Each structure stands twice: as C-alpha cells, then as structure tokens.
Amino acid sequence: MEVLTETGISLLSSALFVLLAWIFSKTARRFARGIAAHMLHLDTEEVFANGGEAGPDIKRELNRARTVFIFTSRGAELQRETFAEMIARSHSRRCHCRIMLPQLTVPAGEVDWIADREAELHDFDSAFGTDLLRRQVAATYDYLSPLLVPGHLEVRGYNIPHLGRVVATERVLYLTPYSADRHGSSSPVIKYRRGQTYDVLMRLMDKIWTASSP
Structure with a gap:
C-alpha cells in the first residue's frame, strides 16, 4: 500500500511540475518576446x-479604452462577452466607438x-456558398442598430477586400490577417503598441471611415 501511495504521489507531483512548467514557460516566452521587441x-x-x-x-484593453475602432467582416464576435462592456460604455457615452462592417448592397x-470572401470560405467550409456570410453581416447590423448613439457608437459600411480584422484603442491595435484557407477566428492575432505600424494602420482606417457611408 505504501508503494502504491508513494507512486501516486510521485505521479501527481510530476504532472503538477509539467503543468507549472508549461504555464510559466508560456509566460516566459511572452516576456522574452516583449524584451526582444523593445x-x-x-x-x-x-x-x-x-x-x-x-x-x-x-477585452482588458477595450474595457479601459476611451476610443475604439473596429474593422471586421461578419462581426459575430461583437455579440459576445469580449465586446459587451465596451458597447455598454459606448451606449452610456463613456467611450467613443466606430465600427466598420461590409456594405450589404x-x-x-x-x-x-462579401461574395468574394464567401467564395474563399466555401473552398474549405461547405456551409458557405449560399450567401450565408451576407446574412451573418446583416444579423450584426440588426444587433447593433438599436444600440447606436451618435458620436459615441457609430457604424459604417465598407466595400473593399476582406483582408483582416482591426481592433484598436488609443493605446494598442490588434491585427488579424485573414487567409484564403481558414476562418478569421483561427488566424493569428498581432498586438501592436503605439508606433509606426499602429500609425499607418490607423491612418488607413480613418481614410476608409471617411470614404464610407453610415
């Protein structure tokens, strides 16, 4: 019995060690990348x-932001918890949020x-190909419509290629480059601090916003 107990404790300790090593190695890798970037x-x-x-x-960045800019495709994520507090803060005039979605017509x-992106999605996901993406974008418009507050929560439509998603605050910018062979949710997300890349992308987003229609 003692042997079994000692073996069990040993296995548990080993599993705990591996788990902690995995957690801290991930944190260490992030820390190392941050130091290297600086x-x-x-x-x-x-x-x-x-x-x-x-x-x-x-979510953490959005919940403390004063200004937010979102450029996305179907926009389904806007109905999820990640963006809920930001939308509530915009609705109560504590945050200015601009959202860009694909133009339906x-x-x-x-x-x-929209049809171009749907064709790409259809190549690896058979659920698409029957104008599903357009209906999903329309559903996002319907969700946001009653929440709009002029000057605080605004939405405009764009008609340019769906090449990526941008979520930006006054402090950071998240870029999700879309690929032709996977969903955007499966793509890497690059977080930029204020700098040259942030400035270039935000200048582009501001130009697209100005050229787009409410």
Missing part, C-alpha cells in the same frame, strides 16, 4: 495563436467583396 525597437507587443487566445487581452459595376 531592444529591436519593434512595435509588436504580442502575437496570439488565434482569436480565442487573444480574447481576454482584447453594392452599386452596379462595383466588386461585391
């Missing part, structure tokens, strides 16, 4: 494997970029 004068603060991993960090002669 030494090399890079403005990359963190790289997350996917949207799920980035979610808690994005495209004038004759212009490229329909």
Whole structure:
C-alpha cells in the first residue's frame, strides 16, 4: 500500500511540475518576446495563436479604452462577452466607438467583396456558398442598430477586400490577417503598441471611415 501511495504521489507531483512548467514557460516566452521587441525597437507587443487566445487581452484593453475602432467582416464576435462592456460604455457615452462592417448592397459595376470572401470560405467550409456570410453581416447590423448613439457608437459600411480584422484603442491595435484557407477566428492575432505600424494602420482606417457611408 505504501508503494502504491508513494507512486501516486510521485505521479501527481510530476504532472503538477509539467503543468507549472508549461504555464510559466508560456509566460516566459511572452516576456522574452516583449524584451526582444523593445531592444529591436519593434512595435509588436504580442502575437496570439488565434482569436480565442487573444480574447481576454482584447477585452482588458477595450474595457479601459476611451476610443475604439473596429474593422471586421461578419462581426459575430461583437455579440459576445469580449465586446459587451465596451458597447455598454459606448451606449452610456463613456467611450467613443466606430465600427466598420461590409456594405450589404453594392452599386452596379462595383466588386461585391462579401461574395468574394464567401467564395474563399466555401473552398474549405461547405456551409458557405449560399450567401450565408451576407446574412451573418446583416444579423450584426440588426444587433447593433438599436444600440447606436451618435458620436459615441457609430457604424459604417465598407466595400473593399476582406483582408483582416482591426481592433484598436488609443493605446494598442490588434491585427488579424485573414487567409484564403481558414476562418478569421483561427488566424493569428498581432498586438501592436503605439508606433509606426499602429500609425499607418490607423491612418488607413480613418481614410476608409471617411470614404464610407453610415
């Protein structure tokens, strides 16, 4: 019995050690990347494997932000917990949030970029191909519509290629580059602090916002 007990304790200790090593090694890797970025004068603060991993960090930044800019495709994530406090703060005029979604109706002669992205999604996800993406974007518009507050929570439509998602505050910017062979939620998320990359991307977002329609 003593042998079994000692063996059990040994196995438990080993499992605990492996778990702690994994947790702290992840933290250490992030710390090392941050130090390297500062030494090399890079403005990359963190790289997350996917949207799920980035979610808690994005939520923390949004919950303390005074200004927020969001450029996204289907926008389903706006209905989730990550963005709930930000939307509530915008609705109570404690945060100014601008959101850009794909334009649902495209004038004759212009490229329909929702259809273009849907074709990409259909190649690896058979659920798409029947205008599902457009219906998902429409659902996001419907969700946000009663929450709009002029000057505090605003939405505009764009008609340019769906190449990525941007979530930015006055302090940081998260870029999720979209790929033609995976969903955006499965793509890496790059977090930038204020710097050259932040400034270039925000200048681009401001130009797109100005050229877009409410």
